[in-house]
Amino acid sequence: KQEVTQIPAALSVPEGENLVLNCSFTDSAIYNLQWFRQDPGKGLTSLLLIQSSQREQTSGRLNASLDKSSGRSTLYIAASQPGDSATYLCAVPKNFGNEKLTFGTGTRLTIIP
Amino acid sequence: AAGVIQSPRHLIKEKRETATLKCYPIPRHDTVYWYQQGPGQDPQFLISFYEKMQSDKGSIPDRFSAQQFSDYHSELNMSSLELGDSALYFCASSSQRGANSPFFGPGTRLTVL
Numbered sequence: 001k002q003e004v005t006q007i008p009a010a011l012s013v014p015e016g017e018n019l020v021l022n023c024s025f026t027d028s029a030i031y032n033l034q035w036f037r038q039d040p041g042k043g044l045t046s047l048l049l050i051q052s053s054q055r056e057q058t059s060g061r062l063n064a065s066l067d068k069s070s071g072r073s074t075l076y077i078a079a080s081q082p083g084d085s086a087t088y089l090c091a092v093p094k095n096f097g098n099e100k101l102t103f104g105t106g107t108r109l110t111i112i113p
Numbered sequence: 114a115a116g117v118i119q120s121p122r123h124l125i126k127e128k129r130e131t132a133t134l135k136c137y138p139i140p141r142h143d144t145v146y147w148y149q150q151g152p153g154q155d156p157q158f159l160i161s162f163y164e165k166m167q168s169d170k171g172s173i174p175d176r177f178s179a180q181q182f183s184d185y186h187s188e189l190n191m192s193s194l195e196l197g198d199s200a201l202y203f204c205a206s207s208s209q210r211g212a213n214s215p216f217f218g219p220g221t222r223l224t225v226l
Contacts, residue, residue: 034214041201041222043217043219043220044203044205044217045217046214089155089156094169103155103157105155
């Protein structure tokens with residue numbers, strides 16, 4: 001059974017700093033990995049999707065990396081801003097495509113102005 | 114751009130009542146997923162439909178049922194509601210059975226009193 005863990009559970013950093021969020025998964029036979037953002041009480045916004053054949057994806061100040069063999073992914077946020085404050089979740093699908101995503105436990109990020 | 118629509122956005126019910134949640138996928142999306150997110154929890158997959166047929170099933174209680182209609186919208190029916198059913202219920206949609214990244218709706222917040 002796939003288990004997805006995110007460390008730390010919560011993180012507070014001053015505005016402007018670069019930071020890294022971690023995601024670990026137990027079954028390396030994944031099709032892809034997604035990073036989502038969730039604001040309190042709100043829906044999920046997909047940030048980046050990395051296919052299993054890729055090592056990283058970039059979107060603006062965000063960079064996600066994937067190391068399938070070690071079962072790890074990182075989300076790097078450059079020059080953090082207060083608007084980045086949210087919970088960040090990684091998720092992997094059960095099989096081909098995106099059916100039955102297994103979500104990580106999430107990291108609650110607070111950017112201090 | 115059109116997004117996934119969920120209705121209602123908020124719902125308050127008493128124990129043992131029934132509730133129906135609706136999801137309208139993005140146009141031309143043929144796959145719908147339902148997730149349940151309890152307070153402080155990560156989203157848990159409930160069930161999915163592809164071309165109006167159930168395609169996968171997760172931890173959905175027997176008291177819940179769902180279907181996808183000819184216009185691709187989906188409904189989650191919940192009976193004999195329990196206090197523990199209070200959660201944020203997300204619907205997501207994708208095209209080609211998840212070959213593309215799913216888009217999540219804003220969620221329906223169900224409170225059972």
